[in-house]
Amino acid sequence: MCGAGWPIATCLEKRRSNCGLIMSEISLALWRDIMTHLRQQHTSLCRQWFEQLQPVDMNAGLLTIQTNNAVQQNYLQKRCVRQFTEAAQLATGALVTVEFVDGVAIPSTNKPNVAPNNQVNASNHHIASQPASISNGQKQIDWLEDQLVLSPDYSFDQFVTGPENELAYSAAVAVANHLGSTYNPLFIHGGVGLGKTHLLQAICQTVLSSNPGLPICYLSCGTFVNQFLDSIQLGQMNEFRRHYRQVHLLVIDDIHFLANRERTQEEFFHTFNELKQLNRQIVLSSDSPPSEIPKLAERLVSRFQSGMVATVAKPQFETRVAIVRAKARLRDLELPDDAVSYIATKIDTNARELEGALTTIQGHATIHQKSFDLTLTRQVLGDPTDQDQTRQVTLQQVIDAVTKSYNVRLSDLQSKRRHKSITLPRQVCMWLARRRTRFSLQEIGGYFGGRDHTTVMHAIQTVDQRVKDDTNFAKQVNKLDSLLSNNRSTDDPR
16 A cells, blocks of 8 residues: 555556656655565665665666665665565566665666766775776676675774774774875784674775775775786786776785785785885785784785784673674664673674674564564573573684694684694584584585585594594593583683
8 A cells, every 4th residue: 555545556557647746655655665575574684774765766667766875875786686676566566676876866867977987986986997898808807896895884883892892993993084194004803703894894984985086995805816817817917906006095805815825925015015105005804913824925924014903802791782782773673681681691702693693583573573572582592591402602612612722723724734733623623613513514614714515524534533543532522522512611621
């Protein structure tokens, strides 16, 4: 039903023969139907800032939706078109498509503003001066498509600070406001899901907000490596170097993937030097500090350490409570304090798993039409007072236990080193991860240095066989397994 009390089909018919006022009413009615569908069928997708979106035109089967800024527009266009189109088609009963535009929409063209070739389109945060394709019959390197998509969720306003991340947060804010002159480079390191990517994206968003035309580049280290190799193969190194050496802000996530890649390290070394000489800002993230990245050239280690090196650590209870509340507000969820505290107590690893818990509980609440309260939270996450229910073990807990027991570092486990002192704890990690977590063989192998599932299978078989043959080894591994299953502090089990 539309806002006037008519079925949607009737409203659409009236739209064809009436003017402005009816059009406004129909748009509002359609929008309510679309948003209702999204909340019911795509609960985890919806955000509080969706309320700021405005439908501005419906013409020739194209629904144009206006966003508040370029970051929202690019995020929605890249990640949410399918869900919005599905909702629009159900609301109208027609083959409607959806597009998002930034700022003042132009209904006559239904196209967002496009930057000239010598400028940067902020909605894609890329260098537009380089062609996205090269029409010479060769394989084309799409410089633009491979950049990471900025999420409106990852702003400084949404970042929860605590003693575990205060330095990294303050440094990131300073860098965003004073590119090239404060903490250059900025190197942020820490475990999985602790906020490194959030800070990197917050820097990008702050810079784009104040300087929409500034050339910036935000990508994963894996993309940098792949584009470098493709450029060599296709004879396009001049384009590669122009692409990366004219930016004012270069942000690379997971720079530790440069490990063991000598040619890529050489190229990045020269890119780093040229940007630094021009006072262009460089921001990097890694799972370990520069000195612990295996087989990273000393001259790169030295340069990475020449600016600010800041760590992010596991959040304490108070910080976890604040994270849960912040994530709930972002999803427009009202949570009682006891449910918030329960989630923060139950999930003690990182922000990503806290958000995953919220998504899971929210999904149960929507599907079963229940209130998001402590009772439902206990049902979904499990009750620690129930002795028959084993608490789910996280991959980080497995890693913490093994690295402490064998006195090795995570970077060692993820490296290509084959020495027995590294290979054995890596195999034990894989064995415990498969036994105590829900990760697949492929996911486990990917985390430990990009190894395939057959390597994980071999590791499991090796540990199983050694448990049978070596009594002392069996005791050590079984004690680790017992500590994890009981979710107790992982004291050295040797």
